[in-house]
Amino acid sequence: MAGLSEAQVVQFRDQGYLTGIDLFNADEVADLNDGLDRLCALLNPGESTKEIREWHETSRWLYDYCMDKRILDCIENLLGDYYLWASNYFIKEPLTTETVAWHQDSYYWPLKPIKSATVWIACTDSDEDNGAMQVIPGSHKAGLLKHARMAETATDSVLHLECETGQFSEADAESLIIKAGQISIHDDKIVHGSPANTSARRRVALTARYSPTDVKCDLTVNPHFKTYMCRGADTYQHNPVGTIPTEAFGRLDRAHLSVEEAGEEAETHLTR
Numbered sequence: 033m034a035g036l037s038e039a040q041v042v043q044f045r046d047q048g049y050l051t052g053i054d055l056f057n058a059d060e061v062a063d064l065n066d067g068l069d070r071l072c073a074l075l076n077p078g079e080s081t082k083e084i085r086e087w088h089e090t091s092r093w094l095y096d097y098c099m100d101k102r103i104l105d106c107i108e109n110l111l112g113d114y115y116l117w118a119s120n121y122f123i124k125e126p127l128t129t130e131t132v133a134w135h136q137d138s139y140y141w142p143l144k145p146i147k148s149a150t151v152w153i154a155c156t157d158s159d160e161d162n163g164a165m166q167v168i169p170g171s172h173k174a175g176l177l178k179h180a181r182m183a184e185t186a187t188d189s190v191l192h193l194e195c196e197t198g199q200f201s202e203a204d205a206e207s208l209i210i211k212a213g214q215i216s217i218h219d220d221k222i223v224h225g226s227p228a229n230t231s232a233r234r235r236v237a238l239t240a241r242y243s244p245t246d247v248k249c250d251l252t253v254n255p256h257f258k259t260y261m262c263r264g265a266d267t268y269q270h271n272p273v274g275t276i277p278t279e280a281f282g283r284l285d286r287a288h289l290s291v292e293e294a295g296e297e298a299e300t301h302l303t304r
């Protein structure tokens with residue numbers, strides 16, 4: 033059967049995530065890593081892989097992975113009529129200190145209503161030693177939590193809006209141990225993060241973010257927001273529509289504007 037089973041949909045609604053879904057074969061995993069190398073070759077001196085954000089707007093190779101039919105079937109079961117609007121890489125090099133602090137994606141995004149989902153594509157195996165993503169099951173039901181804005185120098189996290197302590201228990205965390213070629217899917221309200229990579233192995237994930245068509249972006253926070261329809265019809269027409277790229281590998285030169293980057297004022301736009 034294409035897409036998710038009924039039991040998986042129920043589990044996603046209840047727990048806020050799904051993991052270990054087999055999706056890409058070994059040839060595709062090799063292509064995912066080769067393609068990433070080609071994207072990295074487009075980075076300017078001094079730029080990190082974090083700059084590869086929304087390059088599905090300029091790289092047909094990446095666009096095609098974000099629009100993979102097997103992924104879209106799964107997300108259709110969760111979101112109905114929906115669009116793609118973001119992609120980025122979370123790469124942890126061997127023996128590095130960078131973490132991802134506990135956060136809710138919805139705190140970072142100027143999107144209303146809050147009901148988006150992320151597909152996390154494992155380009156390498158990911159486990160507790162190389163900094164697997166961790167989730168707090170069921171935490172998506174608690175609404176938007178308080179986040180503190182951290183100075184870059186005060187945290188090892190690559191994200192700087194961190195869930196304040198005392199709102200959930202870290203003891204409940206589940207590590208998403210996942211094989212290259214598998215995907216996990218998470219709700220935009222689930223509390224998640226990841227520790228440092230203490231192993232000699234690289235950890236690479238590609239994420240793609242999707243929202244139902246009734247979700248509107250606040251363009252005063254992110255004027256660059258572009259949508260690409262995945263399934264169904266956009267009867268709401270709330271958001272700007274992107275142009276499908278023709279070049280296989282191309283970089284995107286523009287500022288990134290999540291709530292983190294747009295500044296404190298942008299946090300006042302969020303629905304609590």
Ligand SMILES: O=C(O)CCC(=O)C(=O)O
Pocket residue numbers: 122132137150152163164165224225226237239
């Ligand atoms: O890959 C990670 O460790 C974190 C990913 C994440 O925060 C996300 O996909 O929203």
